[in-house]
Amino acid sequence: MESAAAFRVGISFHTFVQDYISFVYSFEDMMEMASVLGRGVEIVGPSNHRGFPEVTDEFERTFKSGVDRYGLIPTCYGSYSDPFMLPDRDLTPAEMYEYLVPQLKGAAKLGFPVVRLQYFSHVIAEKLVALAEKLDLKLGYELHTPLTLESDTVAMLREQIERIGSNRLGLIPDFGIFARSISQHHLDQGRRAGVGEDLIALAQELWATGTSKHDAVEAVQEAGGDERAVSWVNMLWGCFGRSDPAKLVEIRDHIVHCHGKFYSIVDGDEPDLRYEEVVKVLVDIGYTGWVSTEYEGGPTDTFTIAMAHQEMMNRYIRKYAQK
Amino acid sequence: MSAVKIIEDDSLRVTPSGFEIKVRYRWYRTLPLSCMEYLELAVDGEPVDRECIRFAINGKSYELHEMADLVEEYWFILDAATLQVELPGRIRPGQPHRLDLSLGMRAPYIRTGPGRFLTIINRYSTTQVAA
Numbered sequence: 339m340e341s342a343a344a345f346r347v348g349i350s351f352h353t354f355v356q357d358y359i360s361f362v363y364s365f366e367d368m369m370e371m372a373s374v375l376g377r378g379v380e381i382v383g384p385s386n387h388r389g390f391p392e393v394t395d396e397f398e399r400t401f402k403s404g405v406d407r408y409g410l411i412p413t414c415y416g417s418y419s420d421p422f423m424l425p426d427r428d429l430t431p432a433e434m435y436e437y438l439v440p441q442l443k444g445a446a447k448l449g450f451p452v453v454r455l456q457y458f459s460h461v462i463a464e465k466l467v468a469l470a471e472k473l474d475l476k477l478g479y480e481l482h483t484p485l486t487l488e489s490d491t492v493a494m495l496r497e498q499i500e501r502i503g504s505n506r507l508g509l510i511p512d513f514g515i516f517a518r519s520i521s522q523h524h525l526d527q528g529r530r531a532g533v534g535e536d537l538i539a540l541a542q543e544l545w546a547t548g549t550s551k552h553d554a555v556e557a558v559q560e561a562g563g564d565e566r567a568v569s570w571v572n573m574l575w576g577c578f579g580r581s582d583p584a585k586l587v588e589i590r591d592h593i594v595h596c597h598g599k600f601y602s603i604v605d606g607d608e609p610d611l612r613y614e615e616v617v618k619v620l621v622d623i624g625y626t627g628w629v630s631t632e633y634e635g636g637p638t639d640t641f642t643i644a645m646a647h648q649e650m651m652n653r654y655i656r657k658y659a660q661k
Numbered sequence: 662m663s664a665v666k667i668i669e670d671d672s673l674r675v676t677p678s679g680f681e682i683k684v685r686y687r688w689y690r691t692l693p694l695s696c697m698e699y700l701e702l703a704v705d706g707e708p709v710d711r712e713c714i715r716f717a718i719n720g721k722s723y724e725l726h727e728m729a730d731l732v733e734e735y736w737f738i739l740d741a742a743t744l745q746v747e748l749p750g751r752i753r754p755g756q757p758h759r760l761d762l763s764l765g766m767r768a769p770y771i772r773t774g775p776g777r778f779l780t781i782i783n784r785y786s787t788t789q790v791a792a
Contacts, residue, residue: 420769
């Protein structure tokens with residue numbers, strides 16, 4: 339059993355998305371699986387319910403019924419800002435707020451204590467915090483690649499959070515930012531899309547030397563990469579960040595939730611992400627919230643790999659929580 | 662895991678004005694129709710004029726040039742849309758026809774450069790016998 343003082347590990351339904359979109363698992367099936375995957379439930383708004391950005395009364399009843407039946411704990415609702423939903427211009431801050439209001443209200447209606455924000459919504463932070471006060475929600479900017487703990491944007495977000503000074507607004511690190519290497523699955527995806535070995539080697543080299551996404555895309559285009567190669571490079575830089583887990587200490591007061599992103603488990607460990615260090619730091623800083631198991635690798639038995647991730651997490655929690 | 666098919670199996674139907682097929686896109690989440698960047702269909706190798714195609718979803722149907730404005734019409738990730746094609750007699754019942762579809766959906770939060778965004782590319786080919 340995990341230590342009572344440590345953080346808890348639940349499940350993001352994003353883990354099952356490939357099975358969900360192909361009707362292998364229904365929403366109800368995911369609720370049932372959650373009952374043996376830590377019981378904490380995170381959902382992705384525009385994937386898991388109809389009527390997005392609103393939450394319908396029907397979905398509220400379905401969700402709450404499942405929560406009761408399986409003894410679940412709603413942990414985090416994934417909201418979206420979608421700043422580029424219009425073909426010809428970015429959403430204005432007012433339009434973005436209008437899009438997020440029903441999402442926050444819907445999350446509260448479903449009983450979620452935390453809403454994941456895309457960082458684009460920082461332009462309306464004050465208004466969202468005021469709404470979160472009314473709805474008794476906490477909001478967290480997701481720190482997902484290409485953002486890393488070291489990026490300028492994250493420095494700006496941290497300054498804003500400190501300036502606003504509300505415990506309603508914080509951060510949600512996604513563990514994909516703590517990569518040591520690019521997974522075999524992602525390299526093979528490039529190969530299947532027809533990206534040549536020379537460009538695959540180039541991309542790995544650009545990644546290992548800390549090249550920005552923008553510069554990497556340019557370099558791959560200059561080397562002859564087509565639309566598919568560019569799309570693949572964007573995907574890589576959107577999955578694997580190079581942050582140091584030790585830097586979590588700097589945001590210790592602002593973590594409202596975590597995404598336990600992972601791409602594979604080999605011999606009980608995530609070979610490409612620095613999980614042991616991440617868990618150790620979270621224990622050391624006294625984090626007591628939730629980490630959602632969030633699988634985003636290749637086709638596999640998603641339930642079994644989610645179990646394997648949680649076994650790894652709990653093994654490291656035991657190792658570091660009981661000194 | 663069974664993969665999402667961009668053109669659903671056995672979905673080709675002859676209609677009084679032409680034919681229709683059921684289509685999906687391969688991503689993880691619902692998008693507004695304003696995120697559709699392109700939709701190109703060919704039958705037996707011949708491109709179909711986009712003005713002949715209507716896109717039906719949520720009990721409504723639209724012309725393709727209307728997509729850009731449809732910010733509040735969502736394509737739920739589990740739903741198939743129907744492409745209603747006005748080409749009377751083009752498809753004959755009981756005969757096989759090759760269908761090629763290319764569908765681009767904009768990821769509305771992933772910018773790849775000034776004014777450029779990640780497009781979710783869906784390409785699919787199938788041969789179906791119309792019912």
